[in-house]
Amino acid sequence: MCIAIPGEVIELFSHEARVKIIGVETTVNIQLIYNLKVGEHVLIHAGCAIEKINKSYYDDLLGIFESIVDGNVKKDE
Amino acid sequence: MNDKVLLRHGDGGKHTNLLIKDIFYKHFHNDMLVNSQDASTFDWNYRRLAFTTDSFVVKPLEFPGGNIGKLAVCGTINDLVTAGAKPLYLSCGFIIEEGFDMKLIETIAESMGKICRKTGVKIITGDTKVVEKGSVDGVFINTSGIGEVQAGYQPKPIQEGDQIIITGGIAEHGTTIAVERYEIKVEGNIKSDCRPLNNIIEKLYTYLGSIKLMKDPTRGGLATALNEIVEISGKGIQLLEKALPISDEVKSINELLGLDPLYHACEGRMIIVVDKQKAEGVLGEIRRCKDCEDAAIIGSFVSSGPPKVVMRTVIGGRRIINTLEGDMLPRICGSVK
């Protein structure tokens, strides 16, 4: 459940923000987010930003995998 | 001219004639139409004919990239194209609700006229009725079309290895309609792909001998059209997800709404099934046509396994693609359709 997609904040208003998703722009409510800044990324569900996305953790995750894969390849050699 | 269509505009007499002359004849103008006969006549040279009909009752009536009139003319032209035919003549019937905005009728007629002039197809006969408020929802249009089959084209039995080409990006029309219908506030380069496809077929006349089947994936989208082909042919399809041309805008909007691009109508795309040997040649020709740069080979036919549409996903898995059952509705939950 809970289809939610990421978007980048490009403009801020009092209760809303304009966000850019790949190829399109839309306006979402930001009253559930504290201290949002332009350039940050948010997760969008039913017209509302429900949380900020911390992109550094995504790279973190990929890094973990790559090391798992590399580690196993090394084991096989 | 009044600003609203009134019941008397359907009286069959003076007021109907005014409506026809001031709007329909003005935009559909051609030598065969303005003779004001009940039936139009033309000479024939006994080549094989294609004949089709369709009715258009869609909402919204206007959308980015077109309106119900453009949809009607292109839809009928494209049906003729799938038969390998050069579209020649159309009929056009309007059923209009009393009180309908006259300017919108003019806009619709103007779009239809534009497509006719662009393609050389002529609307040579028609009918206009005005009905009481509530009897129809706005306006309904029926178009029938006649075309001349080229190069003796006939659909042929599909064989294992036959390739499937789509002439451009999918789901653009359906996505545009969904944005309008559910009043989603998105901005981007999203508009209907509604267009006539006779220019493509003209480029492919020399290949018609190797083309097995053509189909336009309208209602129900690519998925439904491919399932229909599977049913006719008795052979299964292997589809490649990463080969499907889908624009970023279409992807994003459908993710927002929880919809699947595979099931959205396309109104300006053609599925072409072609012999493996000629597939690249056909693709090359199509790509040279305007707005067809994203044409791609998206799959092929197989004879092993049950006759289904199976897609190889972006991660190399397999999933079965079924026909659409009922309209797609936007949702917040991933697992309800």
Next chain:
Amino acid sequence: MNKDLLTHLIDEVNSMVTEEIKIMEVCGTHTQMIAKLGLRTLLSSKIKLLSGPGCPVCVTEEKYIDCAIEILNKYNVTVTTFGDLMRVRGSMGSLLEAKGNGKDVRIIYSPLDLIEMAEKNRGKQFIFLGVGFETTAPIIALAIKTASERGIDNLYFLTSIKLMSPILHYILKESNNQIHGLICPGHVATIKGSDYFKFITKEYHVPAAVCGFQATDIVAGIYYLVKHITQNKEETFRNLYKRCVSPQGNITANLLIDEVFNISDGEWRGIGHIENSSLEVNEKYARYDASRIFVVESQQVIVSMGCDCKDILLGKKTPKECKLFMEGCSPMNPQGPCMVSTEGTCAIAYRYGEEV
């Protein structure tokens, strides 16, 4: 997304498995992504991915739909809803059918759109069918609070908000160790925090991972769980969706939920009565609670006789073992969530005729 990386990971997962492993997810979007990726066709047949009751619409009791239709029949109102709910059938049919019968039912994308809709149409009364889990709850709460702040008097909410934690407790208690690992719903966790799901491991000793929804996230979760299950490490809980999920979750959202809702008991379609598993509008916002304002005859709670969704969800039974499968229960006329959800175990079995 690196396909080679994913292929490597999946190969790793398959090489670790010796005995049958059952991993459950409880989120309709996870269910759908797994199906969309064709993940089951890549994983070893020893890994069984179970689809739990993670779709709020699929577990909405018939009584709720009946109530909405009764309100439409009795009062002159406009009912607005997420698209998901349109085709779900109660005992009197679905909202889509009601719309076909001339009732004013509209699909909306966000409940916040209703504020403007209600303001612009003062002559109409709007009811929103607020269905969802913890992810959607704060948005519904925000809509209710905003309506209150702006003094909007023609907007009401009929809620059926369900909570993940109680149903998970129920499933894990009933499971008889049939569930070896749990993929936790990433967007519920975004709101409630990863700590919300730690009990799965602490109390039931089942490895669990909070996962996102991209291919990498789901494969990562399965890799993590399979690794720890096969190494017999029970006390393993990991948040693999740190880019959106913090331990405490979204505090603002949770404060809003507490401000507008109370916890109450809930009825889960095909499962039954689960204590403290639902949110209802509290006294402070009672004037927005459609169930208090638009009174209809009290609906009987229908418990489908013979529906085995409870056991099917847990992987204890297959669809074919359910008395109602294809005999009174089909995608056109579904009884429990396993059939309502197009990716539910029963719906899939019905469509493809396979044993799942």
